[in-house]
Amino acid sequence: MNILITGIHGFVGSNLVMALGKEHVLYGLDIVAPEKKGVLKTFSWKDVEAGQLPVVDVIIHLAGKAHDTKNTAQAQEYFDINTGLTKKIFDFFLAFRTQKFIFFSSVKAAADFVVGDVLTEAVIPCPKGPYGESKIAAEDYILSQKEKWENRKQVYILRPCMIHGPGNKGNLNLLYNLVKKGLPWPLGDFENRRSFTSIDNLCYIIDGLIQKNVISGIYHIADDESLSTNELIEIMCNVMGKKPHIWKVNKGFMTGCARLGSVMHLPLNLERLQKLTENYVVSNAKIKAALEIDRMPVHAREGLEKTIRSFQ
Template sequence: MKIFITGSNGYLGNSFLGQYENKYTFEKFSLLNQKIEDIKLDNIDAILHCAALVHQKVEHSYEKYYEINVKYPVKLAKIAKQNAVKQFVFISTIAVYGEDEKKLDENTICNPATFYGKSKLEAEKELLKLNDDNFTVSIVRPPMIYGKNAPGNIDSLVKLVKKSSIIPLANIQNKRSFISIHNLCYIINEVIIQKKSGIFLASDDEPLSTSKLIELITKNLDKKIYLIKIPFFETLLKILKPSFHKRLYGSLEIDNTITKEKLNLKNPYDVEDGIKLMIKGIY
């Protein structure tokens, strides 16, 4: 099977290549260095579109997000359909649901709050219009991904645990869903193998509190730390760094039962396994 992959230098694209390089033949494409008009899709069975403009420290205009996250994949999908490619797998995000949901599933109404989330939802809608009996459109919505060299908040927590022995994040009772890079690649692969269309919600089975996450990181680093609770720390953080506070204390729990039933799958790794693989540096 031959897969055309965009964003192969990004974390997810590179990880999928690494995990399945012996199973598939890959054709890589870079939006930065190549033009869509020059694409050759001879004998391509499926397209895995991982490329995207994600959250930036300096926010871009919506027009920029629209150009990269909507126009490019829709144009690529139309070319693919014209060239008899059978499947288009689009990596979306749970940001399409917005920031106010505490618990969500495949049927939760989307209400994106960021340009990133809005552009991804718009792309989903346009791509699904192309779905038919000869062209399968599959949408995968992951939460924050963790694993070896993964960017994001979990990597920041790992660095914090490595540097400090006392961390003021004890007894946080939130519930937050993440996904191991291994579980995400497995789900994407199942979507490709089964040629299933529609929307798929990717997540580890068990949500974690921030305190539990730190404990698992600490356990696998084989390091002794003290989780403490400082009076007014949470309140102060909420005032000074509201977005950071939300990531540490807020809940975002995913129930992807419908996806697992639709694909008839079980995640190969539980949360403890996923954290262990991340800390040990195993792809």
């Protein structure tokens, strides 16, 4: 097939090129357009406005502004990019014979924290902050155009949780650097569960959506298994050949330290403590049912080990 990937020079885009390039003709769309092995040509966003993009079978829309954990980005930037670019490329999709549109949203568009045991597609979206709000606004725009594509085209809104793999940058790298230095992890008394998404599992899902006749809809994306932060640190240490230093400091004491950190603007504050220790388990049952599979091909632990080895 002929496939257009927006944000093709990013982490996920680069991995999709490697996964799909052998069997499909790939085009790119990005803010920069250097030559890329496996990509026939990369276009700019001005080419969308000029109607100069090739007519393709599938559009995979990755381009967006990532969640800024340092909170330095302006709110409008998220809406200009995450919502505005989605509208632009989706309007192009509607105007031409392209049959499949795969939009990368985020679980943060559904919920900043999980109420109950697991996050499913049945949740009523309640994002917090401009990142999640801009993503749900993009989702809403796609759904508002449903009468134009329903029964004619296939549209998939994907909400992956934390994606990781060789070449990614983010919170996983920060934790790795902490563990690499041999610094102790003082939050071992908190036993949380979190879902992750291996880039290999993600590429497998995208290939399935391209190849199979899957019903349009919203799908949450995650590995089959959830892991605790303590288990994650143990995995990192095993890969590095180090002994994990996990301190089970009393929860109440650590919460008190975080409360003090909020007042004194220290690295460990209440908001960060919550993010580090909260449960965030995401169900992948719907996407597996749609693809008619029982399990994802890569175990969560196996995927994380591969990612950690790439950091070395």
